Amino acid sequence: MAVLVYAENWDGRFKKSSFELVSYASRVAGMLNTTTTVLSLGNVEKSELEKLGRFGANKIINGVGENLDIFDSQAFCRVISDIAVKEAATVVVLSNNNTGKALAPRISVRLKAGIGAGVSKLPISINPFTVYKRAFSGNAFSHLTIRTDTRIITLAQNSFELIEKNAGATIEEVAIQLEGAKTRVKEVQKQSGKILLTDADIVVSGGRGMKSPDNWGPLVQLAELLGGATACSRPVSDEGWRGHEEHTGQTGKIIAPDLYIAIGISGATQHLAGVSSSKYIVAINNDKGAPIFEAAQFGIVGDAVKVLPKLVEAVKEIRA
Numbered sequence: 620m621a622v623l624v625y626a627e628n629w630d631g632r633f634k635k636s637s638f639e640l641v642s643y644a645s646r647v648a649g650m651l652n653t654t655t656t657v658l659s660l661g662n663v664e665k666s667e668l669e670k671l672g673r674f675g676a677n678k679i680i681n682g683v684g685e686n687l688d689i690f691d692s693q694a695f696c697r698v699i700s701d702i703a704v705k706e707a708a709t710v711v712v713l714s715n716n717n718t719g720k721a722l723a724p725r726i727s728v729r730l731k732a733g734i735g736a737g738v739s740k741l742p743i744s745i746n747p748f749t750v751y752k753r754a755f756s757g758n759a760f761s762h763l764t765i766r767t768d769t770r771i772i773t774l775a776q777n778s779f780e781l782i783e784k785n786a787g788a789t790i791e792e793v794a795i796q797l798e799g800a801k802t803r804v805k806e807v808q809k810q811s812g813k814i815l816l817t818d819a820d821i822v823v824s825g826g827r828g829m830k831s832p833d834n835w836g837p838l839v840q841l842a843e844l845l846g847g848a849t850a851c852s853r854p855v856s857d858e859g860w861r862g863h864e865e866h867t868g869q870t871g872k873i874i875a876p877d878l879y880i881a882i883g884i885s886g887a888t889q890h891l892a893g894v895s896s897s898k899y900i901v902a903i904n905n906d907k908g909a910p911i912f913e914a915a916q917f918g919i920v921g922d923a924v925k926v927l928p929k930l931v932e933a934v935k936e937i938r939a
């Protein structure tokens with residue numbers, strides 16, 4: 620028996636979120652008195668795989684084979700489900716990111732396993748197996764009891780701390796043949812020169828309080844200086860100030876960066892639905908009663924147009 624984690628890699632590297640998953644799974648394994656197996660698929664160097672071992676993995680399965688660097692939810696689902704059966708996994712842990720959301724329901728059907736999606740804490744009990752998840756854009760929470768022998772969990776990003784624990788992981792290489800793909804990816808064109816919003820650890824975002832698209836220069840500059848991506852509220856993209864690919868919220872992208880800087884954004888529920896899982900929210904708003912300050916850990920009350928250039932200068936100074 621084991622707790623199985625699918626650790627996604629990005630061009631052969633694991634992000635912090637993968638280590639969070641392993642830390643979480645290792646704690647769940649402790650509660651169930653079992654071990655943690657981590658599955659990685661694709662071309663990942665041994666030194667990178669070893670990093671998974673620092674967070675409590677007992678066994679790392681390195682799945683190698685053709686086309687594993689191109690994500691295919693149907694084919695990957697088959698592989699992860701087969702490994703879950705082989706490892707007698709009682710819990711399968713995935714990230715609640717786009718990949719995890721595409722895989723989890725498919726694996727759930729294949730394994731006839733109950734699913735807890737967007738879980739943000741350790742199970743509150745293991746018998747019955749009950750997990751905690753946020754509901755209604757974080758305004759409420761629910762306890763969900765999963766009654767099947769195998770349980771699928773997607774862990775909300777940034778909801779669990781990294782816990783270093785060297786469990787002396789072994790690395791086992793397994794040849795993977797992707798089968799069951801009903802689609803074939805012929806070409807992948809990656810956006811270059813720009814950090815993808817959904818991948819970014821730091822996001823600098825502007826709302827209607829920015830007043831005009833002409834004021835975006837310092838916001839973009841701040842994002843560049845911090846190595847982050849830019850985002851916006853929906854009215855900003857509706858107005859055509861910024862492209863719709865930047866719009867975050869209930870009807871836009873759902874992100875969970877380490878740092879979300881909300882500038883001239885009121886903090887409407889629909890906006891927060893897409894950003895409330897950020898580890899830290901910093902708000903800049905000239906209205907100290909704006910709801911965004913309730914979601915933010917840090918804030919500056921002031922005129923965005925005046926504050927932003929000063930912030931840019933301060934970051935430049937620190938970096939120099």
Ligand SMILES: Cc1cc2nc3c(=O)[nH]c(=O)nc-3n(C[C@H](O)[C@H](O)[C@H](O)COP(=O)(O)OP(=O)(O)OC[C@H]3O[C@@H](n4cnc5c(N)ncnc54)[C@H](O)[C@@H]3O)c2cc1C
Nearest residue numbers: 826827828852853868869870883884885889890905906923
């Ligand atoms: C079904 C539905 C779905 C929606 N989905 C989304 C969604 O996905 N994403 C989303 O963002 N919205 C969404 N909305 C819209 C949402 O309800 C809000 O209207 C929107 O988020 C407000 O955007 P905003 O904060 O940029 O603008 P505003 O609400 O106009 O707020 C502007 C803020 O800027 C501040 N401000 C003004 N001037 C300055 C200044 N000079 N310096 C600093 N601060 C200043 C103001 O105090 C205010 O707090 C949705 C609405 C509905 C009904």
